Amino acid sequence: MHDTTDWTEKYRPCSLGDIVGNTSAVRQMYEWAKTWTPQSKPLVLYGKPGIGKTSSAYALANDMNWEVVELNASDQRTKQVIDRIAGSSSTTGSLSGAQRKVIILDEADNLHAHADRGGARAIVDIIAHSRQPIILIANDYYGLAKELKKVTEPVQFRALQARSIAPRLRYICSAEGIACPEEVLAAIAERAGGDMRAAVNMLHAAAIGRETLQAGDIHTGEKDERSTIFDLVAAVFGKRGDEALLKVSYDVEDTPDTIEQWIEGNLQHMPDFASRARGYDSISRADEYIGRTYRRQYYTLWRYATALMLLGVADAAGGHGIHGRITSPERWGKMSRSRRQKAIRTELLRKLSRETHTPQSTLREEFFTAITLLVEQDPARAVREFDLDADELTLFLHDKAAAAKVVREVAKEAKAAEKKETASRKKTGKTKAETDPPKAPEDAKRPDVSSGQSTLF
Numbered sequence: 001m002h003d004t005t006d007w008t009e010k011y012r013p014c015s016l017g018d019i020v021g022n023t024s025a026v027r028q029m030y031e032w033a034k035t036w037t038p039q040s041k042p043l044v045l046y047g048k049p050g051i052g053k054t055s056s057a058y059a060l061a062n063d064m065n066w067e068v069v070e071l072n073a074s075d076q077r078t079k080q081v082i083d084r085i086a087g088s089s090s091t092t093g094s095l096s097g098a099q100r101k102v103i104i105l106d107e108a109d110n111l112h113a114h115a116d117r118g119g120a121r122a123i124v125d126i127i128a129h130s131r132q133p134i135i136l137i138a139n140d141y142y143g144l145a146k147e148l149k150k151v152t153e154p155v156q157f158r159a160l161q162a163r164s165i166a167p168r169l170r171y172i173c174s175a176e177g178i179a180c181p182e183e184v185l186a187a188i189a190e191r192a193g194g195d196m197r198a199a200v201n202m203l204h205a206a207a208i209g210r211e212t213l214q215a216g217d218i219h220t221g222e223k224d225e226r227s228t229i230f231d232l233v234a235a236v237f238g239k240r241g242d243e244a245l246l247k248v249s250y251d252v253e254d255t256p257d258t259i260e261q262w263i264e265g266n267l268q269h270m271p272d273f274a275s276r277a278r279g280y281d282s283i284s285r286a287d288e289y290i291g292r293t294y295r296r297q298y299y300t301l302w303r304y305a306t307a308l309m310l311l312g313v314a315d316a317a318g319g320h321g322i323h324g325r326i327t328s329p330e331r332w333g334k335m336s337r338s339r340r341q342k343a344i345r346t347e348l349l350r351k352l353s354r355e356t357h358t359p360q361s362t363l364r365e366e367f368f369t370a371i372t373l374l375v376e377q378d379p380a381r382a383v384r385e386f387d388l389d390a391d392e393l394t395l396f397l398h399d400k401a402a403a404a405k406v407v408r409e410v411a412k413e414a415k416a417a418e419k420k421e422t423a424s425r426k427k428t429g430k431t432k433a434e435t436d437p438p439k440a441p442e443d444a445k446r447p448d449v450s451s452g453q454s455t456l457f
């Protein structure tokens with residue numbers, strides 16, 4: 001079994017005392033927190049990715065026993081949403097008994113993006129009315145809206161020195177029971193370019209499946225003989241060891257988005273439902289990570305998210321091999337393939353969430369694992385109950401023609417049922433309005449899981 005736990009999460013500092021480097025930033029944060037009053041300006045922690053901004057904000061909250069409300073760019077930052085979430089949490093106390101709630105607003109420099117129009121204004125309003133501490137996080141201080149700079153206090157985070165990164169790596173190695181010579185740790189620390197997250201990821205990628213690390217285990221990203229995406233798909237499903245698989249993945253030039261699509265597009269080669277579900281699980285976890293790093297334009301991290309995803313899928317595949325052809329993801333259509341696929345997934349999640357009265361976040365976690373099995377067992381029922389279209393069903397069945405056929409048949413059945421009803425109405429002489437149930441409000445129409453109407457769940 002591969003260890004696919006994210007080491008950066010596992011070794012996220014819990015207390016300000018565990019934060020490596022940036023001592024003056026940490027001190028500034030602690031002073032601010034100790035003397036905080038509703039008149040205090042919110043902090044803006046800014047600096048390169050992976051140097052401890054988010055970790056410091058959480059560590060501070062932990063040290064102060066403050067509850068955390070985090071908002072990030074994946075929340076729709078319209079003014080109303082921010083007003084509702086941050087506005088209320090900033091003026092009401094905490095339910096858990098913690099003294100304060102700190103609002104951590106990530107990607108504050110992204111507020112100019114179209115979806116966030118009005119976002120900066122909303123935050124300035126919230127800051128003005130807030131009775132709780134607020135911490136903003138940004139990569140680029142100069143990208144911050146002018147009006148936000150005026151009402152906040154900047155805290156600069158600097159890239160870490162290789163000599164402060166190395167001891168942290170040593171600590172992680174000893175916690176993981178891995179032997180690693182000093183010069184290897186120094187080499188990783190050097191190569192990380194001041195980014196602790198990159199260093200931890202690099203160490204993790206090198207350490208997978210090993211108890212002792214040597215210089216040759218670190219992947220430099222330099223490429224010799226180029227492998228193709230086909231080699232990579234074959235390696236994921238084949239019997240190669242982790243190391244060989246990672247080597248192929250470092251050679252492939254395609255972007256992680258593309259790699260992800262190819263792997264997802266070939267999950268039909270999994271030996272059974274359960275392994276396919278596990279494969280989906282690895283992909284969707286990587287997907288979130290890739291999405292996050294993509295929004296931050298931080299491309300080097302992709303490689304590690306991809307590597308972990310590949311190992312997860314390979315583990316689920318169990319060396320079963322490719323039976324049949326490697327399929328190219330062309331079948332998703334030529335234009336904006338990945339965006340379309342994501343749009344389908346999002347729409348599907350929305351529908352499932354509505355029909356099952358389950359929050360999307362919960363569904364996303366359990367999504368493919370549980371639902372795939374159910375949908376695959378009775379696709380027609382899924383189409384009827386969740387109103388799936390052919391594209392959505394294809395996500396589960398991996399066979400566009402079969403999915404289209406099921407959807408057509410269900411539509412045919414529905415039409416036949418309607419015809420029958422019209423005929424019987426004609427017989428009894430009643431109009432459609434008379435036989436139709438009275439129009440219910442949108443909520444009342446939704447099947448209630450507890451009443452057993454939605455039988456799939």
Ligand SMILES: Nc1ncnc2c1ncn2[C@@H]1O[C@H](COP(=O)(O)OP(=O)(O)OP(=O)(O)O)[C@@H](O)[C@H]1O
Binds near residue numbers: 047055200
């Ligand atoms: N100064 C640090 N000390 C110890 N660990 C760190 C430090 N900086 C980063 N890390 C490690 O890297 C991970 C990511 O760090 P963090 O999320 O705090 O970075 P960040 O500066 O907020 O980056 P981003 O701008 O991408 O959000 C942490 O979970 C932790 O494992």
